[in-house]
Amino acid sequence: MGEVIVITSGKGGVGKTTTTANIGTALALEGKKVVLLDADIGLRNLDVVLGLENRIVYDMVDAIEGVCRLKQALIRDKRFEGLYLMPAAQTRDKNAVTPDQMQKLCEELKDQFDYVLIDCPAGIEQGFKNAIAGADRAVVVTVPEVSAVRDADRIIGLLSANDLHSPQLIINRLRADMVKRGDMMDINDTIDILGIDLLGVVPDDEKIIVSSNRGEPAVTESSSLAGKAYRNIAKRIMGEDVPLLSLNEENTLMDRLRRFFSGKSNSSSI
Amino acid sequence: MFDFFKFFSKDDNTSKDIARERLKLVLVHDRANISPRFLEMVKGDIIKVISDYMEIDEKGFDIRLSRIEQEDNNYTSALVANIPIKKMKNIGKNKG
Numbered sequence A: 001m002g003e004v005i006v007i008t009s010g011k012g013g014v015g016k017t018t019t020t021a022n023i024g025t026a027l028a029l030e031g032k033k034v035v036l037l038d039a040d041i042g043l044r045n046l047d048v049v050l051g052l053e054n055r056i057v058y059d060m061v062d063a064i065e066g067v068c069r070l071k072q073a074l075i076r077d078k079r080f081e082g083l084y085l086m087p088a089a090q091t092r093d094k095n096a097v098t099p100d101q102m103q104k105l106c107e108e109l110k111d112q113f114d115y116v117l118i119d120c121p122a123g124i125e126q127g128f129k130n131a132i133a134g135a136d137r138a139v140v141v142t143v144p145e146v147s148a149v150r151d152a153d154r155i156i157g158l159l160s161a162n163d164l165h166s167p168q169l170i171i172n173r174l175r176a177d178m179v180k181r182g183d184m185m186d187i188n189d190t191i192d193i194l195g196i197d198l199l200g201v202v203p204d205d206e207k208i209i210v211s212s213n214r215g216e217p218a219v220t221e222s223s224s225l226a227g228k229a230y231r232n233i234a235k236r237i238m239g240e241d242v243p244l245l246s247l248n249e250e251n252t253l254m255d256r257l258r259r260f261f262s263g264k265s266n267s268s269s270i
Numbered sequence B: 001m002f003d004f005f006k007f008f009s010k011d012d013n014t015s016k017d018i019a020r021e022r023l024k025l026v027l028v029h030d031r032a033n034i035s036p037r038f039l040e041m042v043k044g045d046i047i048k049v050i051s052d053y054m055e056i057d058e059k060g061f062d063i064r065l066s067r068i069e070q071e072d073n074n075y076t077s078a079l080v081a082n083i084p085i086k087k088m089k090n091i092g093k094n095k096g
């Protein structure tokens, strides 16, 4: 029996789809059988991030409505053993599916996969309710900005109202240079405010954009710091105790001097 | 320990400090709004406590979360209640 994990955030554009694609691929690389479920009906995205857009015949709504068998709506990623995508319907609206139907779909997928990762749409309306309906646990993605953290807090409240009580946090797009000069909230600020456990921190990394251009998740790129962060997160999801990784690859002389004089240790790690 | 570098930087009000303080304040309100029952519960308990001492106008009872400006121009959250009193009770007699 597998586990259903919803990746959510409230605010759009903070990295839910990127996170789903990368954690999913990393879990598959760890030998797990994983299906990524794109719950963003009408705004299908996960397929292009994964580079699978040309292989779609049937989608999630087809499977739910019985237009096709469950298996026919599952696209196998030929590059990564064990990785599957169930795409969202592009030409339907969010109300095409009910929470009950989603829950039933998740139950069926759980029988066949180790992990079912659900890429949640932005917002708190029907699409959100559908996406969380069948979830066993939730991961909240945010970026260290006031509006995104505020929305994350709202989502944490709504998750709890729906019996998803201990969501875990991913802080995405952290910039060590901005944290250092006091222009970005750091890891502790963000977890203090939200009061939930940290699953991981992903640096802002232009390789993420290069990867999405190519349709190849960044976890496959050994030189990508964000890719490394996502690989660590996947291991933590599997229950491994992986320490946060240092974000400061290059320590400038100035940094070292500053730490020497202030007696502080370097706190930017992922 | 004396922070040599902090001394030369105007570190006191970095934009991240401002972000953190604004967030904390806005979340006090957001969180209270998630459960509208919260203020009703507080109101009920306040009525219970002060009814021993005075008779109040429950219909005119108004309670809300508010923002109050302090001397240093910062804002802080406050629970503001307006409780019209009908009449005072005789405490001695009441406690019997």
Ligand SMILES: Nc1ncnc2c1ncn2[C@@H]1O[C@H](COP(=O)(O)OP(=O)(O)O)[C@@H](O)[C@H]1O
Pocket (backbone or CB within 6 Å): A009, A011, A012, A013, A014, A015, A016, A017, A018, A019, A045, A122, A172, A173, A202, A203, A204, A205, A206, A208, A209, A212, A226
């Ligand atoms: N860690 C990161 N570093 C750089 N760019 C990122 C990072 N995470 C996400 N992005 C970019 O941000 C944009 C929004 O990401 P996406 O995953 O589509 O967000 P969401 O699904 O929450 O709307 C995309 O263009 C993506 O490439």
Ligand SMILES: [Mg+2]
Pocket (backbone or CB within 6 Å): A016, A017, A018, A040, A045, A119
């Ligand atoms: Mg998305």
